[in-house]
Amino acid sequence: MNKRDFIAIGVVVLLSVLGFVFFALKGSGGQTVKISVGARVYGTYPLSENRELKIKTDAGYNLVEIKNGRVFVKDADCKDKSCVKQGEISGGSIVCLPHKLVVEVTGEGDFDAVAR
Amino acid sequence: MAKRISVIAVFTALALIFSYIEAIIPFNLGVPGVKLGIANIVVVCALYIFGVKEAAGISLIRVFVIGLLFGNAVSLIYSLSGAVLSIAVMIICKRLKLSVIGVSAMGGIFHNVGQLSAAALILNSSAVMYYYPVLFISGIVTGIIIGIVSLPIIKNSEKLRS
Amino acid sequence: MKRIIPLLLLVIILCGCSVTSTYSGSFFAMDTYMTITVCGNNPEKAVKKAEARVKKLDEAFSAHNKKSGVYKLNKNGSAELEPDAVELLSLALNNYRITDGAFNPAMLSVTELWGFPDKNYKVPSENEIKSAHKNVKPEKITVKNNTVKLNNKGMKIDFGAIAKGYTSDKLIDTLKKEGIKSALVNLGGNVAVLGGKPDGSDWAVAVENPDKKGSYLATLKIRDKSVITSGGYERYFKKNGKVYHHILNPKTGHPAESSLKSVTIVGKNGTYCDALSTALFVMGKEKALRFWAENGLDFDVILYTENGGLFVTEGVSDIINSDFDYKVVKRSDYE
Numbered sequence: 001m002n003k004r005d006f007i008a009i010g011v012v013v014l015l016s017v018l019g020f021v022f023f024a025l026k027g028s029g030g031q032t033v034k035i036s037v038g039a040r041v042y043g044t045y046p047l048s049e050n051r052e053l054k055i056k057t058d059a060g061y062n063l064v065e066i067k068n069g070r071v072f073v074k075d076a077d078c079k080d081k082s083c084v085k086q087g088e089i090s091g092g093s094i095v096c097l098p099h100k101l102v103v104e105v106t107g108e109g110d111f112d113a114v115a116r
Numbered sequence: 117m118a119k120r121i122s123v124i125a126v127f128t129a130l131a132l133i134f135s136y137i138e139a140i141i142p143f144n145l146g147v148p149g150v151k152l153g154i155a156n157i158v159v160v161c162a163l164y165i166f167g168v169k170e171a172a173g174i175s176l177i178r179v180f181v182i183g184l185l186f187g188n189a190v191s192l193i194y195s196l197s198g199a200v201l202s203i204a205v206m207i208i209c210k211r212l213k214l215s216v217i218g219v220s221a222m223g224g225i226f227h228n229v230g231q232l233s234a235a236a237l238i239l240n241s242s243a244v245m246y247y248y249p250v251l252f253i254s255g256i257v258t259g260i261i262i263g264i265v266s267l268p269i270i271k272n273s274e275k276l277r278s
Numbered sequence: 279m280k281r282i283i284p285l286l287l288l289v290i291i292l293c294g295c296s297v298t299s300t301y302s303g304s305f306f307a308m309d310t311y312m313t314i315t316v317c318g319n320n321p322e323k324a325v326k327k328a329e330a331r332v333k334k335l336d337e338a339f340s341a342h343n344k345k346s347g348v349y350k351l352n353k354n355g356s357a358e359l360e361p362d363a364v365e366l367l368s369l370a371l372n373n374y375r376i377t378d379g380a381f382n383p384a385m386l387s388v389t390e391l392w393g394f395p396d397k398n399y400k401v402p403s404e405n406e407i408k409s410a411h412k413n414v415k416p417e418k419i420t421v422k423n424n425t426v427k428l429n430n431k432g433m434k435i436d437f438g439a440i441a442k443g444y445t446s447d448k449l450i451d452t453l454k455k456e457g458i459k460s461a462l463v464n465l466g467g468n469v470a471v472l473g474g475k476p477d478g479s480d481w482a483v484a485v486e487n488p489d490k491k492g493s494y495l496a497t498l499k500i501r502d503k504s505v506i507t508s509g510g511y512e513r514y515f516k517k518n519g520k521v522y523h524h525i526l527n528p529k530t531g532h533p534a535e536s537s538l539k540s541v542t543i544v545g546k547n548g549t550y551c552d553a554l555s556t557a558l559f560v561m562g563k564e565k566a567l568r569f570w571a572e573n574g575l576d577f578d579v580i581l582y583t584e585n586g587g588l589f590v591t592e593g594v595s596d597i598i599n600s601d602f603d604y605k606v607v608k609r610s611d612y613e
């Protein structure tokens with residue numbers, strides 16, 4: 001083996017270590033918002049992209065907004081509007097019981113469940 | 117010329133046999149999933165004895181035939197990604213005047229990188245990335261072993277070239 | 279290096295469950311949203327079994343399902359209950375005794391006056407409360423075989439403040455019987471975990487901040503434990519500028535005028551944790567901490583007060599991670 005071998009292998013190993021550290025530090029950042037109605041998954045969306053979702057089902061209407069890495073129910077036509085009161089989240093879930101709507105933030109969060 | 121073609125054909129057959137041997141008798145290196153990849157001996161030797169086109173040809177034919185015989189579409193994609201990246205890197209490293217062992221080691225590393233990247237894309241999971249360190253080390257080790265084995269073959273190959 | 283399949287297997291081993299896989303099932307039951315995450319051999323089967331168990335318990339415990347024994351008991355004053363409901367009733371009555379009535383499973387007739395079960399919220403008159411409240415006498419309940427008698431007209435029982443804790447205990451048992459060693463059961467914010475995470479680390483459970491939904495008081499690292507929170511912030515209504523929350527003080531029949539915003543109990547027994555989270559909320563900070571100091575060998579407490587103070591008992595001090603300035607409460611403080 002010559003000097004070039006060691007340089008080449010060294011460079012590759014160094015790059016891989018840097019890449020690995022980068023990945024580990026950054027996390028995948030790939031948090032997603034999963035919206036389901038009853039047992040059916042309505043859709044999944046990245047938490048990082050702003051959007052507004054009008055969800056109309058037989059049970060009722062919910063307006064879900066994803067904004068600046070947080071998601072919240074902006075409006076709903078249910079009785080107690082508890083989903084709207086649940087406010088903005090960036091982890092855990094918002095549940096609208098009467099409409100069986102669940103807005104769930106999944107992905108590499110810092111915890112596995114929220115006690116409330 | 118006719119001799120050259122027949123020798124290359126023999127090399128291809130040898131690569132296939134090595135793959136087959138490894139499929140039925142895995143050389144266990146202590147880490148599951150990590151294989152020696154003895155068929156790479158043929159590819160490395162071909163790269164030095166015949167040249168770029170021949171080595172790439174042998175490698176690709178081997179991947180397709182083994183994929184058809186023993187694998188499925190997905191395993192073929194993995195093997196192909198590994199083989200293509202590996203041979204491309206080996207060609208570049210040879211141009212950069214690395215030694216046989218260095219070229220083989222780099223080939224080993226990038227074979228794994230190619231396979232794992234394909235896996236990450238197909239499975240759409242970045243979790244696979246955490247396996248990179250293991251595959252880097254195993255790639256270097258197996259690559260060096262392949263290089264050491266290939267070296268005397270390449271040195272004693274004048275008769276095959278002509 | 280040639281075959282990726284065993285390699286991928288290893289990747290899965292490294293990143294998740296060893297040789298086995300993870301399955302997560304979610305469904306609605308007990309008026310809430312439940313998620314069961316299981317890691318092991320054939321996790322889907324285990325989750326389905328657990329889900330079936332929940333549905334059965336839901337029917338047994340519901341106070342508004344006309345088919346349930348509890349509904350019939352409240353209507354007729356006497357009924358045969360499912361064995362699970364009988365067991366839960368005796369656990370509930372036991373918690374009533376040890377908390378000196380701060381936990382009371384027989385308050386339904388009063389809770390109904392406030393409209394909490396059907397969400398038709400209203401402030402009842404003092405007379406209404408008094409006449410319903412005087413019938414709340416859990417001591418009178420008798421159990422013979424599986425037949426329960428209330429022995430007091432107008433008294434109604436409801437397991438709302440304890441059923442989910444009990445259910446989580448039963449689910450963990452069900453999963454254990456299926457050979458599962460790693461699972462997380464989240465029954466609408468009542469969390470119980472079996473073992474550690476598939477990768478060997480502890481489960482991380484966040485405790486919600488009552489002041490700001492989506493932010494957290496603390497994160498706890500646990501295994502083989504339940505984490506159950508109660509607070510007035512979960513369900514309340516406003517009338518004439520006054521907030522009325524759903525946790526009634528069994529002594530007064532009014533929403534508990536607690537100095538607390540939320541109470542979180544961490545312990546091995548989910549049923550106990552669930553009942554205590556309500557009871558300690560009703561007790562208020564000082565009484566709650568004293569109760570812990572005298573009884574809390576198998577549970578720990580996290581209190582969040584009206585003025586934003588966070589108090590944690592010594593058993594959780596080494597598994598808690600919080601951005602808040604919290605005070606560690608020691609048993610020796612109460613000797």
